[in-house]
Amino acid sequence: MEEVDNIIIHTFKQIGCDIPEEVSSLKEFTTALIVSATSKCLRMIKEDLQIPSVLPASMSSRFRLGTTLATACREVGYRGEIGYQTFLYSNEAEIRKLFMFLVENLPKESSESASEPLGSSVMLNRRISSELSKRLSRPWTPSFLKKNNIGWTGGRPQTWHREGARSVRRFCTCTLRIPEGLGDLTRKIPKDVKAYYNNSMPFITSQPHCYQDIAPSVLEENSEYLAQKRERLEKKIKQHLQSELQRTNVNAAKNIDLSDVVSSLSDSFSQGAAPSKGSRFTRTEQLQFAQTTEQISSQKSKNAEQEEIYKVKKRSVDLLPDAQNNISKLQSVVDSSAQRLVILAQQWESHRVPLIDQYRELKQLNANRVVVEYETMRKDVNRSAYTSRILEIVGNIEKQREEIKKILIDTKAVQKEINQLSGKLDRTFSVTDELIFRDARKDESCRKAYKYLASLHQNCKDLISSVEETGLILREIRDLEDQIEMESQKNTATNLERITADYKQIKDENNALTKKLKAATK
Amino acid sequence: MADGAIEDNHRKGLRLLKKCSKIEAEKVTHALLDSICSGKTLRYEIFGKLWTIEEWKLFQEAGKEELMQFIAKGLSKEQITTELERHSLSAELNQAVLDCLWPRREEMKQSLVQSTAMVSNAYLKDFDWKVKMIMASDRLASIREPTLTLDFNIDEHGEEKHISVELTSDELKNLISSLESANKEY
Numbered sequence: 001m002e003e004v005d006n007i008i009i010h011t012f013k014q015i016g017c018d019i020p021e022e023v024s025s026l027k028e029f030t031t032a033l034i035v036s037a038t039s040k041c042l043r044m045i046k047e048d049l050q051i052p053s054v055l056p057a058s059m060s061s062r063f064r065l066g067t068t069l070a071t072a073c074r075e076v077g078y079r080g081e082i083g084y085q086t087f088l089y090s091n092e093a094e095i096r097k098l099f100m101f102l103v104e105n106l107p108k109e110s111s112e113s114a115s116e117p118l119g120s121s122v123m124l125n126r127r128i129s130s131e132l133s134k135r136l137s138r139p140w141t142p143s144f145l146k147k148n149n150i151g152w153t154g155g156r157p158q159t160w161h162r163e164g165a166r167s168v169r170r171f172c173t174c175t176l177r178i179p180e181g182l183g184d185l186t187r188k189i190p191k192d193v194k195a196y197y198n199n200s201m202p203f204i205t206s207q208p209h210c211y212q213d214i215a216p217s218v219l220e221e222n223s224e225y226l227a228q229k230r231e232r233l234e235k236k237i238k239q240h241l242q243s244e245l246q247r248t249n250v251n252a253a254k255n256i257d258l259s260d261v262v263s264s265l266s267d268s269f270s271q272g273a274a275p276s277k278g279s280r281f282t283r284t285e286q287l288q289f290a291q292t293t294e295q296i297s298s299q300k301s302k303n304a305e306q307e308e309i310y311k312v313k314k315r316s317v318d319l320l321p322d323a324q325n326n327i328s329k330l331q332s333v334v335d336s337s338a339q340r341l342v343i344l345a346q347q348w349e350s351h352r353v354p355l356i357d358q359y360r361e362l363k364q365l366n367a368n369r370v371v372v373e374y375e376t377m378r379k380d381v382n383r384s385a386y387t388s389r390i391l392e393i394v395g396n397i398e399k400q401r402e403e404i405k406k407i408l409i410d411t412k413a414v415q416k417e418i419n420q421l422s423g424k425l426d427r428t429f430s431v432t433d434e435l436i437f438r439d440a441r442k443d444e445s446c447r448k449a450y451k452y453l454a455s456l457h458q459n460c461k462d463l464i465s466s467v468e469e470t471g472l473i474l475r476e477i478r479d480l481e482d483q484i485e486m487e488s489q490k491n492t493a494t495n496l497e498r499i500t501a502d503y504k505q506i507k508d509e510n511n512a513l514t515k516k517l518k519a520a521t522k
Numbered sequence: 523m524a525d526g527a528i529e530d531n532h533r534k535g536l537r538l539l540k541k542c543s544k545i546e547a548e549k550v551t552h553a554l555l556d557s558i559c560s561g562k563t564l565r566y567e568i569f570g571k572l573w574t575i576e577e578w579k580l581f582q583e584a585g586k587e588e589l590m591q592f593i594a595k596g597l598s599k600e601q602i603t604t605e606l607e608r609h610s611l612s613a614e615l616n617q618a619v620l621d622c623l624w625p626r627r628e629e630m631k632q633s634l635v636q637s638t639a640m641v642s643n644a645y646l647k648d649f650d651w652k653v654k655m656i657m658a659s660d661r662l663a664s665i666r667e668p669t670l671t672l673d674f675n676i677d678e679h680g681e682e683k684h685i686s687v688e689l690t691s692d693e694l695k696n697l698i699s700s701l702e703s704a705n706k707e708y
Binding site: 121125128170171172173175177190191192193195196197199200 | 624625
């Protein structure tokens with residue numbers, strides 16, 4: 001029982017009851033300690049219970065506290081017999097049961113996850129577990145009610161959620177025909193196109209073969225990646241054409257024509273024509289054009305650098321004629337910028353200091369947290385000791401059960417023997433009885449022998465019955481001893497003394513109150 | 523002289539267009555264009571009042587052929603009108619057919635290109651992917667492994683086949699890298 005007590009005391013210490021160090025088993029718990037521990041546990045289990053944890057002095061309030069604690073425990077779900085006497089006049093076994101129940105029902109310590117870094121896998125796990133718990137809590141619906149795979153249920157708030165897989169389909173798309181160019185008011189739409197859009201073009205909802213394909217087709221039509229792909233291809237082709245223009249060095253007029261062609265090409269691309277699958281010719285050209293494009297870009301960057309250098313030189317040359325003035329102006333500019341630097345450095349310092357403090361604080365907190373985690377880790381080592389003890393005890397119980405079975409078999413065998421023997425005895429006695437009785441009429445010695453036989457039989461029967469009675473009485477003695485032990489554990493004598501003392505106290509208090517009342521009403 | 527017979531049937535088929543009014547001609551042309559796109563034949567009941575069944579069949583084949591020729595050759599408006607006039611239909615009907623055909627020629631061209639591209643045995647029409655996470659199996663209580671399910675819609679000689687492949691992340695990386703290298707080569 002010591003291990004259980006240790007666990008219970010340890011848990012109480014963890015939730016914050018201050019239990020003095022010498023207390024190592026439930027026998028040493030005083031009433032005050034019991035009351036405070038119970039009220040703390042109850043407060044942790046149900047947040048809204050307001051139970052004082054200090055034992056008041058007056059007897060009546062103590063009694064009231066005891067009854068509130070008892071009702072609270074019963075509310076939380078304790079099934080055993082409980083009343084104010086469990087707390088005020090306690091007895092070890094009952095207290096142990098109550099504390100085990102309370103400790104088991106303490107809310108499981110949710111890890112301080114608010115301060116943990118929320119990695120994406122942790123978030124994913126949490127979402128998975130919350131979704132699964134939601135699904136488990138939903139009632140079962142037959143499959144024909146889940147035809148469209150969507151349900152609108154759940155507690156407050158109600159949400160849409162997916163159930164079942166009956167209406168799951170393959171993702172089939174179909175190219176949709178949509179009127180184009182309607183947003184641009186400057187472009188005129190020819191009459192036949194208009195007529196087609198107005199009269200004959202079917203609605204999008206009737207274009208795919210199956211109504212369930214409408215949504216996928218619309219999604220596919222609007223998907224970004226297709227538009228991006230088109231843009232990329234178009235850019236590539238434009239680039240290559242332009243570099244080809246540069247390379248062949250066609251003169252200005254023809255250049256204009258070709259650039260028109262290029263821009264018209266890009267227009268037609270944006271209208272949605274399928275980009276032409278490159279022929280082998282353009283593929284080999286690509287390799288050559290890559291080089292020229294690189295050359296162009298490097299040339300451009302060199303140009304930019306040269307321009308910068310030229311600009312600086314030009315400005316310094318401009319400033320030369322008015323040398324003295326300009327030098328003083330430059331000096332003042334340099335001074336002001338130096339001053340600005342100093343001011344900025346000061347501001348930066350003033351910002352830096354609080355940030356560094358914050359940083360140090362956070363480091364401390366982190367370190368503390370790590371230490372606390374380590375401590376909790378250490379306590380968990382106890383659990384393996386407990387589990388090994390539990391397994392040991394389970395093994396012992398198994399062995400005992402085996403032994404009990406063996407003993408039962410032995411007892412049965414002994415009982416059978418007894419029955420056999422008594423049966424034999426009866427039969428033999430009746431046979432000898434008859435035999436001797438027949439001869440007893442004639443012979444005098446036979447009559448004596450018969451009398452001796454009868455008395456022998458009677459004495460043996462008496463012996464056997466007394467042996468049986470002794471056995472019975474021994475068993476009764478053992479039972480009574482057990483009962484005595486149990487009763488003595490309840491230490492009813494001490495409790496009775498306490499109850500009588502408290503009863504006297506309550507009577508005195510009542511008398512005092514009545515006197516006060518009389519004095520007040522007078 | 524089989525060619526001549528076909529030519530005659532062709533001409534006869536197209537002349538049947540005479541029987542419809544302008545609006546019906548438009549409807550029929552649009553229906554023919556739709557059937558070229560989707561490969562399905564038209565329903566007789568819609569146009570049953572105008573023609574008998576044989577006439578209907580003839581007209582369908584001839585009409586489809588003509589329209590496909592117009593689009594494939596990329597004829598301009600005038601050329602199409604001259605072609606149509608060869609079949610001695612009224613100018614109104616010619617105009618109606620031209621009006622129906624012209625706005626849709628791009629779309630028709632695309633669908634013809636696609637059907638020509640589908641010349642190989644099996645052609646990938648569409649694909650779909652799903653990412654799933656395996657939570658547990660009968661041996662392990664907690665496997666958190668993401669897998670990718672790829673569904674391919676393959677068109678093999680006109681019938682659709684669906685093939686599903688399940689890949690782990692390593693296999694997916696291999697697939698992507700091999701496809702990328704194939705693309706670079708090409």
